[in-house]
Amino acid sequence: MYSYKTIHQMVRVLIFLIVFFTSSLQAQTTNQKIEELIQKYVELDQFSGTVLLAKEGNILYAKAFGEANKSYQIKNNIDTKFNIASMGKMFTGVSILQLEERGKLNINDPVSKYLKGFPFGNKITIKHLLSHTSGLSNYMRHSVYRANRGKRYVINDIIPFIYEQKLEFNTPGKQFGYSNSGMVVLGAIIEKVSGKTYSNYITENIFVPAQMTNTEMRFWDDVVQNRALGYLKSVSGKYTNTIYTNSSPQSDGGILSTVEDLLKFDRALYSPLLVNDISKEKLFKAVIPKITYGLAFQVEHKNGNKVVGHGGGLPGFSSYFSRYLKDKYTIIALSNYDRISRNIVYYIEDILFNKTYQLPKERLRFFIYKNKTTIKSFETFPVMAKFITDNKYSLNHHQRLNLIAYEFMREKNIEFAIQLFKLNVHLFPNEANVHDSLGEAYENNKQYDLALKSYEKAVELAKKNSHPLLNSFKETLQRFIKTNA
Secondary structure: OOOHHHHHHHHHHHHHHHHHHHHHHHHHHHHHHHHHHHHHHHHOOOOOEEEEEEEOOEEEEEEEEOEEEOOOOEEOOOOOEEEOHHHHHHHHHHHHHHHHHOOOOOOOOEHHHOOOOOOOOOOOEHHHHHOOOOOOOOHHHOHHHHOOHHHOOOHHHOHHHHHHOOOOOOOOOOOOOOOHHHHHHHHHHHHHHHOOOHHHHHHHHHHOOOOOOOOEOOOOOOOOOOEOOOEEEOOOOOEEEOOOOOOOOEOOEOOEEOHHHHHHHHHHHOOOOOOOHHHHHHHOOOOOOOOOEOOOOEEEEEOOEEEEEEEEEEOOEEEEEEEEOOOOEEEEEEEOEOOOHHHHHHHHHHHHOOOOOOOOOOOHHHHHHHOHHHHHHOOOHHHHHHHHHHOOOOOOOHHHHHHHHHHHHHOOOHHHHHHHHHHHHHHOOOOHHHHHHHHHHHHHOOOHHHHHHHHHHHHHHHHHOOOOOHHHHHHHHHHHHHHHO
């Protein structure tokens, strides 16, 4: 007969084995579901890139899909470096809080204290820039900048464009307006206060301490080992790489990194290696109620967790990084296709938290392209919209059709693009941006009277609804009147 002590030890071992194998089975099931999900995206040719899932810093799933270079059929691998776009804003936020910890600045100080030529008065603070509540516009919309964006190598190449633009709103701290310009100004402050270039500062104070050896700021014309090219797939199915059209990396984004390096950054944020707990509390706290943004970090509350991180997107690339602070999950997706990484992360989140989900299907843009003859045949906009929604596609946000219509414009199918813009106006008659876009299409089609009416309607609605892009709509209208008077 076994002694009580022996039996007790045997029971403990048995419980351990049950827990171990149950956890292994659950992890296997989770990984199988993730694999099925991403393979469906690959089958639809909607995803190319790398995906990583970790818990408490330990990798549960990590895999690469698709090609880093389609011309030479070079496959993506887990160490492929992707342009992470606006995800790099997190590094800017951490840098500013590091400098505050070291007594070099205070985030409540006015920007003008550090940048003497700052033209927007002394009411805009560093905190306003970090939280996108400053009112600064977006330098990428400046026509002169856009003409040679890849050659703007340093922050001081961009600052003049920012200083020339008007504020989107005049009372800082009261409303949210996502601003790449604000992040570039923060980069200028980092350089001024630290005496280092932005690239050198983040390398020495973030990448090296966190051992992020595959993360770097490099330009489009640099030779970079294991770098993925970004690809755009037109609505008609043609691929274009975006190496010559992307902006240079700056403090608002454009850094190269890998999923495993970003996991190192995640691990570092759970320790005092980069910033202390007081700084992290500032970074991870939403500044304006109902706005899911803190200081250079997106902040959400879901599935019983505070979820912090950041997404990024630019032509040919997308990225998404989510940290679940209670359950210690980390999900990272990097892609050399645009507008896809967030979807991947959200699907994996559904899998982890046992939410109901459906596998992805063909994108709306390709569905519309395949059915454009049918759509053109409908006599009314309600019937047109019903055809799309009956095929289980959502039209609940004005940007969905807007972006697709612009694709048809680029394909020189201007008449069908106008039809889609008009459908969008029908669906969202009080949204200023859709009228502005319709005006642009009319202008491209030399229907100047209709263009003027649409531009005027955009300004009217923007004034009425305090739209953050009111000044941009005004500038468009003024430019149109001046050009076509």
